[in-house]
Each structure stands twice: as structure tokens, then as C-alpha cells.
Amino acid sequence: MPVNDASRSIDNPAAGYLLAAVAGLLAVLVAAAAERWLGLEDLSLVFMLAVLLVAARTRTGPAVLTALLCFFAYNFFFIEPRYTLYIGARQGVATVAAFLAAALLAGRLASRLAMQVQALREAHRDALARQELGQRLTxxxxxxxxxxxxxxxxxxxxxxxxxxxxxxxxxxxxxxxxxxxxxxxxxxxxxxxxxxxxxxxxxxxxxxxxxxxxxxxxxxxxxxxxxxxxxxxxxxxxxxxxxxxxxxxxxxxxxxDLQSARLTTETERLRSALLSSVSHDLRTPLAAIIGAAGSLDSYGDSMGAEDRHALLETVRSEGERLDRYIQNLLDMTRLGHGTLTLHRDWIGVDELIGSAVGRMHRYQPTTQFMVRVDPALGPVWVHPALMEQALFNVIENAAKFSPADEPVAIDARRVGDHLQIEVSDRGPGIPEEERKRIFDMFYSVERGDRGQQGTGLGLAICRGMVGAHGGEVEALPGMDGRGTTLRITLPLNVPPASS
Structure with a gap:
């Protein structure tokens, strides 16, 4: 612990005794000068001051030594007859005796006070050290x-x-x-x-x-x-x-330990949710495919062409639905492991939206769309396939809850240095306290992206893909207070010169 000069004088006995000798010598010189040039006759206070100064900076031993040295110096140099320890007058004996007693007492008291002050300083310094340590450890x-x-x-x-x-x-x-x-x-x-x-x-x-x-x-x-x-x-x-x-x-x-336990619990919860989702949502299209294939195998020869076409269409549509579920699971795995790689290219916003809408029409031909794209929007520098998948997931979620006679609105515009794509439905809407949760994996509230069917991964994957581009996805109230608006915000990045 760094210490100052005063504490070194107190803790170092040799330095204290050396200070006592030096103080006695200086007291003699100062007293002689005061007697010769100032005409002072009572010089005991000069020596008393030396005793107090030493006592304030050392312990009792050096203070007592200073008192004795000053006593003998005062007697030898300034009490008649001078330059001897003999005292001629009775009042002189009383004077030096009183001086010695006062010097010893004052030195003792001053030394004790100095040690108490030093103890308080050390206690304060120690308290500050512990306080700093405690604050930084928290x-x-x-x-x-x-x-x-x-x-x-x-x-x-x-x-x-x-x-x-x-x-x-x-x-x-x-x-x-x-x-x-x-x-x-x-x-x-x-x-x-x-x-x-x-x-x-x-x-x-x-x-x-x-x-x-x-x-x-x-x-x-x-x-x-x-x-x-x-x-x-x-x-x-x-x-x-x-x-x-x-x-x-x-x-x-x-x-x-608590974090590890929490992660273990969360992992188990996600595993259970995944198994529950997979066991229900993947078995449904599989059951439809197996049923349609079995009907074709057993009764195909006796069926009409229209019935066979309907069963084959069921196999195709349910197979595509199963493929989407599996693709979502694979995308979520890639996002979770941080292995999603962006291969950016230029693509027009209208082309991006058109591709997602056209893909949606193949699955739900009756879904209506109302698309508005700002003509001033130029192409964007993104990973086309990933952004088309993210936009498709949002559109699919809106189509599930939009009434059959109400179109899904898609509005794309530039806001500052960002591209905003808003997808609005006219469905039942989402309570404000649940809007952020719809981007969690396996969100299962009926108004969420799982609804009556789906793995609950679509919007979670959308958030991950948009986040990989430096953007964000948020849920907002729908137009006129009806339904829900999902807003995708992307920075309009400029590619590197080498690109």
C-alpha cells in the first residue's frame, strides 16, 4: 500500500530518532538566533515547539528523546551559568524541571494524537480500497x-x-x-x-x-x-x-450454474416444442400423401381422369407443403448455428415481391393481393433467395388470417436510407403485448404465425434472414385499427467497389 512521508516517519524508528537529533540541533540554532537578534529571554517555547513537531511525526520514543535533548541543550546553552549543566539559581531549577515535565507530557500527547490521526487515515484508505473493490466486483x-x-x-x-x-x-x-x-x-x-x-x-x-x-x-x-x-x-x-x-x-x-440450468431448460423446451410441432404438422401432409397414393394404388383403374388428377394434385400440394416445413427447419438450424452465408446481388423490389406473390398463388390461388411499389425505388443489394423466402413467410402468415374477400396489402417505399416493405392483413389482429412474441420460435397462440397449421418458424426465420442483412422486422397495428401490419426494414447498402 503506498504510504506518504508522514506515515514512513511514524513507522520507521531510525528515521524518527534521526529526526529527534536534527530537531534538537535546529532548536538550539533558532533559540540562539532569537536571543541574539530578537532579544528574547524566555527560549523554552522554541524547544517546546521542536518537541511538538517531532512528536506529531513520530512515535513516543523519538518524542521523549527530543524532550531530553532539548532539556539538556536549554540547560547547557541558555541557563546561567552557561555551557555547564549546573544551575545557579533555584528558580532556574524549577524552570528547567517544569520544561522537562511539560515537554514529556506534550510530546506524549502529540505523539498519541499523531498515531490516532494516522490510524484514521489508514482506516479511511482501507475503506476506500474495499469500497472500490466491492463496486468493481459487482x-x-x-x-x-x-x-x-x-x-x-x-x-x-x-x-x-x-x-x-x-x-x-x-x-x-x-x-x-x-x-x-x-x-x-x-x-x-x-x-x-x-x-x-x-x-x-x-x-x-x-x-x-x-x-x-x-x-x-x-x-x-x-x-x-x-x-x-x-x-x-x-x-x-x-x-x-x-x-x-x-x-x-x-x-x-x-x-x-443458473445460466447453464436455464439453457438446459430452454433447450429441453425447444426440443419438446420441436417434437410436438414436427409430430403434428409434418404428419398431416404425410397422411394426406399416403392416403392419396393409397387411393390411387387401390382404385386408380376405376377412377375417372378428374378424380385421379385431384388425388395427384393433393400429393403435389401436400408434398410442397411438407417441403416448406422441412426447409423452414433447415433454415432455422442454419440461423441458429451462424452458418447462413449471404451471396448478395442486385434485384428489383418489384421483382422480389412479384416472385413471393407468384409463389404464394401456387399454394393459395384464391388469395388476393394489393401491391404498391414506389416507382422511384431502384434495385436492392441483397441475397435474393433469402429475402424472397423471408418476404414469402410474411405474406403466407398474412394470407392465413386475411378474410377471403379482403386482399393482403403490400406496400414498398423508401424512407431515408432504408427500404420499408409493409404487409398488412385484415384479420383479427394481434394484442400489443404479444406482437414481439410472434417472432419467437414455435409461437403457438392462434393469432400468431402458427395459427391452425404451421411449425411456428416462419416469422422467426424471417427475423433471422432480415437481421442477417442488417434490417429488422416488427409487428404493428393494421390499417384503420384492423388486422396486423408486418414491416420489414432494410438498409439500402452500397456494394463494395470490387462487386
């Missing part, structure tokens, strides 16, 4: 950040480097060289036997990191060269800070 998210905070605070307040041993792992900042292996093995043995309390070895000072079930590990401090042995005050502060560090490490472990 935002440490993992063990590495806890070690970095501990190293920074100990460097500032104790001028020491930090190394922490947790089990078989040693944690330290990049600029800290860990202890030698023999020292580490010895400390590990002591930690396993739970007998380590305080060990100073090869410039390192080791303390346990206490925990309810035994030491969590060991913290080592690489002490600066000028600290051979930590003081009792430094030991106490370090033990308290080690407790704080141990509690922070326990907290990070608890947070990691």
Missing part, C-alpha cells in the same frame, strides 16, 4: 473479470500483483508472471490439507479464499521489493479483500 461477469478487478485494485492500493489458484487452474492478468512450479505445488498441498492461512515465500504472500464448505482456492500477492513483510494493517485489509473476492467468485459460479 459488475464482474466471470472469473477472469474478477481476477482482473482484483489485480487492478491490489496494484493501486498495495502495489502488488495478483495470482489466484482455483483447483488446478491458475488465473492471472496478462502482465503477471505466476509463481514458480515448486511454490505452486507447495501451496496446492497446503490448500488440500486446508492448513494454509498465510505464507510468504519467494516474494509471494498467499492467503486462502474462504468459502462455506472450505477454501475456494488460494490468492497470491506478488509484493513489491520494499515490503519484506506485510504489516498487520495490510494483512487485515488483504484478508477482508480476499473475502470479498471469494464471494464474487462464488457469485460468478452461481450465475454460471
Amino acid at each position: 459488475v464482474a461477469a466471470d472469473e477472469e473479470e474478477v481476477v482482473a478487478v482484483a489485480n487492478a485494485v491490489f496494484r493501486k492500493h498495495l502495489d502488488a500483483y495478483v495470482w489466484i489458484r482455483l483447483g488446478e487452474r491458475g488465473l492471472h492478468a496478462d502482465d503477471v508472471e505466476p509463481p514458480a512450479q515448486p511454490v505452486v505445488h507447495r501451496i496446492d498441498a497446503l490448500a488440500r490439507s486446508r492448513s494454509i492461512e498465510s505464507v510468504v515465500e519467494h516474494g509471494w504472500w498467499f492467503l486462502p479464499l474462504p468459502a462455506p464448505d472450505g477454501p475456494l482456492g488460494v490468492i497470491g500477492l506478488k509484493l513489491p521489493a520494499y515490503i519484506q513483510q506485510p504489516s498487520e494493517n495490510q494483512r487485515q485489509l488483504t484478508r477482508e479483500m480476499a473475502d470479498d473476492i471469494a464471494q464474487a467468485l462464488l457469485r460468478t459460479r452461481l450465475v454460471a
Whole structure:
């Protein structure tokens, strides 16, 4: 812990006694000058001032020595007969005796006050160190950040480097060289036997990191060269800070365990939702395909051409529906693993919307659309297939809930440096508190994108694909307060020159 000059004078006995000798000599010189040039006769206050100055900066021993030196100097140089310790007048004996008593008492009181002030300074400094450590530990998210905070605070307040041993792992900042292996093995043995309390070895000072079930590990401090042995005050502060560090490490472990448990629970929930969705939504088209194929196989020869065509159309449409489900699952997997690669190209907004609408018409020929594209819109720099799939998912979701006699409105325009595509239906709408949830995987509220059929992945995939382009998707109230509007916002990026 960095210390100031005053605290060094108090803690260093040799410096205190040297200061006592120098103060006595200076007192003699100042008294002689005051007597000769200022005509002062009572010079005891000059020597008393020297005693007080030394006592205020040292401990009792140097203060007593200063009082004795000033007593003899005052007697020898300024009490008649001079230059002897003999005192001729009775009142002179009383004067120097009173001076000695007053000097000893004043020195004792001043020294005690100085030590109390120094103790208060150290307590304040220690409180600030613990406060800083506590504040910085509260935002440490993992063990590495806890070690970095501990190293920074100990460097500032104790001028020491930090190394922490947790089990078989040693944690330290990049600029800290860990202890030698023999020292580490010895400390590990002591930690396993739970007998380590305080060990100073090869410039390192080791303390346990206490925990309810035994030491969590060991913290080592690489002490600066000028600290051979930590003081009792430094030991106490370090033990308290080690407790704080141990509690922070326990907290990070608890947070990691809770996060792991949460991820496990979420994984199980998603797995259950996926199995439930797949088992229901994929079996439906499969059942239709199998039924149509079985009818053709058993009664195909006796059927008319129109009936056979209807069954074949069922096989085709349900096969395409099954293909969409599987494609959605594959896209969601690619998005989840971060393997979705963008191969951008120029494509017109009208062409993009037209492709998605035409694809939708193949699946639902009766769906009506009202498309408005700003003529001023030029081509956009996107991955055409992915953006067409994202737009198709939004259009499909709107078509599910739009009444048969109401068209799905598609409006594309430029807003600043962004492209906005709004798809609006005239369906029942989505409550405000649920609008963000429709972009979650397997969202199953009837008004959501799953509705009566679907895996609940369409809008989640749309958000992932648009997000990969730097855009966003949001759900808004529909026109005139009816239905829902899904707005896709894309930045109008400029491709690199090489493109």
C-alpha cells in the first residue's frame, strides 16, 4: 500500500530518532538566533515547539528523546551559568524541571494524537480500497473479470500483483508472471490439507479464499521489493479483500450454474416444442400423401381422369407443403448455428415481391393481393433467395388470417436510407403485448404465425434472414385499427467497389 512521508516517519524508528537529533540541533540554532537578534529571554517555547513537531511525526520514543535533548541543550546553552549543566539559581531549577515535565507530557500527547490521526487515515484508505473493490466486483461477469478487478485494485492500493489458484487452474492478468512450479505445488498441498492461512515465500504472500464448505482456492500477492513483510494493517485489509473476492467468485459460479440450468431448460423446451410441432404438422401432409397414393394404388383403374388428377394434385400440394416445413427447419438450424452465408446481388423490389406473390398463388390461388411499389425505388443489394423466402413467410402468415374477400396489402417505399416493405392483413389482429412474441420460435397462440397449421418458424426465420442483412422486422397495428401490419426494414447498402 503506498504510504506518504508522514506515515514512513511514524513507522520507521531510525528515521524518527534521526529526526529527534536534527530537531534538537535546529532548536538550539533558532533559540540562539532569537536571543541574539530578537532579544528574547524566555527560549523554552522554541524547544517546546521542536518537541511538538517531532512528536506529531513520530512515535513516543523519538518524542521523549527530543524532550531530553532539548532539556539538556536549554540547560547547557541558555541557563546561567552557561555551557555547564549546573544551575545557579533555584528558580532556574524549577524552570528547567517544569520544561522537562511539560515537554514529556506534550510530546506524549502529540505523539498519541499523531498515531490516532494516522490510524484514521489508514482506516479511511482501507475503506476506500474495499469500497472500490466491492463496486468493481459487482459488475464482474466471470472469473477472469474478477481476477482482473482484483489485480487492478491490489496494484493501486498495495502495489502488488495478483495470482489466484482455483483447483488446478491458475488465473492471472496478462502482465503477471505466476509463481514458480515448486511454490505452486507447495501451496496446492497446503490448500488440500486446508492448513494454509498465510505464507510468504519467494516474494509471494498467499492467503486462502474462504468459502462455506472450505477454501475456494488460494490468492497470491506478488509484493513489491520494499515490503519484506506485510504489516498487520495490510494483512487485515488483504484478508477482508480476499473475502470479498471469494464471494464474487462464488457469485460468478452461481450465475454460471443458473445460466447453464436455464439453457438446459430452454433447450429441453425447444426440443419438446420441436417434437410436438414436427409430430403434428409434418404428419398431416404425410397422411394426406399416403392416403392419396393409397387411393390411387387401390382404385386408380376405376377412377375417372378428374378424380385421379385431384388425388395427384393433393400429393403435389401436400408434398410442397411438407417441403416448406422441412426447409423452414433447415433454415432455422442454419440461423441458429451462424452458418447462413449471404451471396448478395442486385434485384428489383418489384421483382422480389412479384416472385413471393407468384409463389404464394401456387399454394393459395384464391388469395388476393394489393401491391404498391414506389416507382422511384431502384434495385436492392441483397441475397435474393433469402429475402424472397423471408418476404414469402410474411405474406403466407398474412394470407392465413386475411378474410377471403379482403386482399393482403403490400406496400414498398423508401424512407431515408432504408427500404420499408409493409404487409398488412385484415384479420383479427394481434394484442400489443404479444406482437414481439410472434417472432419467437414455435409461437403457438392462434393469432400468431402458427395459427391452425404451421411449425411456428416462419416469422422467426424471417427475423433471422432480415437481421442477417442488417434490417429488422416488427409487428404493428393494421390499417384503420384492423388486422396486423408486418414491416420489414432494410438498409439500402452500397456494394463494395470490387462487386
